Amino acid sequence: MSDQNSATGYQVLARKYRPASFADLIGQEAMVRTLKNAFASDRIAHAFVMTGIRGTGKTTTARIIAKGMNCVGTDGTGGPTTEPCGGCDNCVSIAEGRHVDVMEMDAASRTGINDIREIIESVHYRAASARYKIYIIDEVHMLSTSAFNALLKTLEEPPEHVKFIFATTEIRKIPVTVLSRCQRFDLRRIEPEVMIAHLQKIAELEKAQVAGDALALITRASEGSVRDAMSLLDQAIAHGTGETTVDQVRSMLGLADRGRVLDLFDLIMKGDAGAALQELSGQYAEGADPMSVLRDLAEITHWVSVIKISPTAADDPTVSPDERTRGQAAAEVLPMRALTRVWQMLLKALEEVAAAPNAMMATEMAIIRLTHVAELPSPEELIRKLQSNPPPMPGGGGTHPGTPMGGGGGGQTVGGAPVGGPTAMIAGGGSAVLGQLDPAQALARFARFDQVVDLVRARRDMKLLVEVETYVQLVKYSPGRIEFQPGDAAPPDLASRLAGRLQGWTGVRWGVSVVSSGGAATILETRNAERSDMQGKVLQHPLLQAVMAQFPGAEIRDIRSLEEITADPDEALEMEMQDEDWDPFEDD
Numbered sequence: 001m002s003d004q005n006s007a008t009g010y011q012v013l014a015r016k017y018r019p020a021s022f023a024d025l026i027g028q029e030a031m032v033r034t035l036k037n038a039f040a041s042d043r044i045a046h047a048f049v050m051t052g053i054r055g056t057g058k059t060t061t062a063r064i065i066a067k068g069m070n071c072v073g074t075d076g077t078g079g080p081t082t083e084p085c086g087g088c089d090n091c092v093s094i095a096e097g098r099h100v101d102v103m104e105m106d107a108a109s110r111t112g113i114n115d116i117r118e119i120i121e122s123v124h125y126r127a128a129s130a131r132y133k134i135y136i137i138d139e140v141h142m143l144s145t146s147a148f149n150a151l152l153k154t155l156e157e158p159p160e161h162v163k164f165i166f167a168t169t170e171i172r173k174i175p176v177t178v179l180s181r182c183q184r185f186d187l188r189r190i191e192p193e194v195m196i197a198h199l200q201k202i203a204e205l206e207k208a209q210v211a212g213d214a215l216a217l218i219t220r221a222s223e224g225s226v227r228d229a230m231s232l233l234d235q236a237i238a239h240g241t242g243e244t245t246v247d248q249v250r251s252m253l254g255l256a257d258r259g260r261v262l263d264l265f266d267l268i269m270k271g272d273a274g275a276a277l278q279e280l281s282g283q284y285a286e287g288a289d290p291m292s293v294l295r296d297l298a299e300i301t302h303w304v305s306v307i308k309i310s311p312t313a314a315d316d317p318t319v320s321p322d323e324r325t326r327g328q329a330a331a332e333v334l335p336m337r338a339l340t341r342v343w344q345m346l347l348k349a350l351e352e353v354a355a356a357p358n359a360m361m362a363t364e365m366a367i368i369r370l371t372h373v374a375e376l377p378s379p380e381e382l383i384r385k386l387q388s389n390p391p392p393m394p395g396g397g398g399t400h401p402g403t404p405m406g407g408g409g410g411g412q413t414v415g416g417a418p419v420g421g422p423t424a425m426i427a428g429g430g431s432a433v434l435g436q437l438d439p440a441q442a443l444a445r446f447a448r449f450d451q452v453v454d455l456v457r458a459r460r461d462m463k464l465l466v467e468v469e470t471y472v473q474l475v476k477y478s479p480g481r482i483e484f485q486p487g488d489a490a491p492p493d494l495a496s497r498l499a500g501r502l503q504g505w506t507g508v509r510w511g512v513s514v515v516s517s518g519g520a521a522t523i524l525e526t527r528n529a530e531r532s533d534m535q536g537k538v539l540q541h542p543l544l545q546a547v548m549a550q551f552p553g554a555e556i557r558d559i560r561s562l563e564e565i566t567a568d569p570d571e572a573l574e575m576e577m578q579d580e581d582w583d584p585f586e587d588d
Contacts, residue, residue, distance in 0.1 A: 189224025473519025485519025
């Protein structure tokens with residue numbers, strides 16, 4: 001045979017070693033057992049749907065089922081079987097894809113209702129030479145909604161001589177009305193141990209020498225897909241001369257050295273930014289893709305995290321003994337908080353590198369961030385440091401828990417003496433010392449009830465402020481103790497909420513009780529009475545009476561004293577500007 005004919009007759013490994021019977025399928029024992037029992041008991045469904053990731057044998061299984069249904073044996077008298085002979089006319093024709101009664105359709109290119117109409121019109125005719133007329137529809141999820149609807153009736157009650165076999169990688173895109181009419185089989189990813197043994201067997205049949213760690217790397221890269229693994233093995237055999245090594249496979253796949261990626265991971269977790277950048281530059285100079293390096297770092301982070309939770313995860317056949325030892329050591333030393341933080345940052349870095357104009361620069365910035373974050377102390381360490389060495393308080397002492405923070409000034413010294421103890425951060429800046437104040441000292445600032453109301457206002461709890469001003473009819477007050485009669489429509493939980501807020505703000509327990517009588521006027525009632533009294537006095541002023549006479553129907557909307565206006569900086573400035581306005585028509 002000439003070289004040209006040899007090249008033309010070559011078959012890739014994925015096609016050359018495609019399973020021809022259920023015995024050849026690997027990693028799908030549950031499906032094979034179910035189908036064998038169904039064939040043996042003559043309980044063959046009229047429709048099957050095969051689902052799983054790419055390269056797990058969905059279309060191959062469909063063809064094996066088609067051969068098993070139509071196999072007649074070498075003597076021509078056989079019936080449906082799970083072990084097709086492979087030698088009868090039906091088996092040979094189906095294997096070569098030219099059987100007239102086994103029709104394969106690619107739903108990705110024939111998605112419309114007209115394509116399904118051809119199937120519906122042809123199902124009424126019996127098979128030409130086989131026992132069953134079988135329709136294999138690959139990527140069935142690509143069919144349109146109208147095509148699925150048109151197929152429903154035929155799929156539910158097909159003629160006895162018709163069988164449907166569907167294959168899909170997106171089972172969720174198939175309408176439930178279709179799934180309910182089919183027998184479903186989920187093809188699993190192939191386990192690493194099974195895949196490595198299968199690749200070793202194929203390599204021996206091809207008389208190729210492939211190192212065991214190279215096969216493990218191919219298995220890891222295939223992600224459980226047999227077709228991907230066979231294609232990579234085919235490429236690796238052609239790539240290597242003599243024995244194919246792991247370095248050759250790694251170079252073929254464009255992957256960084258796993259050991260060097262582990263070195264980079266260790267440097268990042270130690271916070272050594274300079275050494276980490278130098279290691280990254282070395283890998284980049286040797287041809288490693290920055291995006292691949294980050295992906296490998298994310299994979300290692302995930303792997304170490306899983307080992308920390310479940311130590312048996314280290315027993316992965318695709319991992320070398322050296323990697324396994326280093327992964328176990330990292331899992332023992334690194335806290336889970338640091339690993340999850342690095343994982344989140346790597347996910348973000350992958351997005352940034354994909355969108356960056358220069359992938360290497362973006363990767364270097366990501367490594368710098370990771371190394372700096374690795375040095376951050378944990379919350380437990382921060383608490384221990386604060387307890388052993390509390391930070392200085394503004395103003396020379398501790399900030400009173402009841403003092404409003406943000407927008408005011410600095411802190412406040414309690415009783416003129418600094419206070420030590422556990423420190424808590426307060427919104428708006430500053431810090432407060434909790435649990436160290438004497439109750440009498442803490443309550444000294446609230447000698448009157450209106451000071452309590454000022455605290456509620458300063459804390460900006462507007463709902464509670466309105467309720468206190470509207471419904472609290474004060475009966476008795478002393479610092480730390482409030483007794484009031486609730487007004488009509490007062491919330492039933494007003495006393496408990498007021499006590500809880502005051503305790504949280506002051507650090508001292510407050511007693512707030514409710515009585516049925518003896519309450520004074522509420523703050524709102526007092527304010528309204530004062531306003532009414534002031535309005536009565538204003539209406540008696542001769543100048544205002546003259547204004548009301550000149551403008552019939554006018555009404556007073558608001559009355560403010562000079563003290564109130566002066567207290568508002570904006571209004572005081574407005575009055576000053578009005579006094580300075582110059583009117584050219586004003587008489588001297």
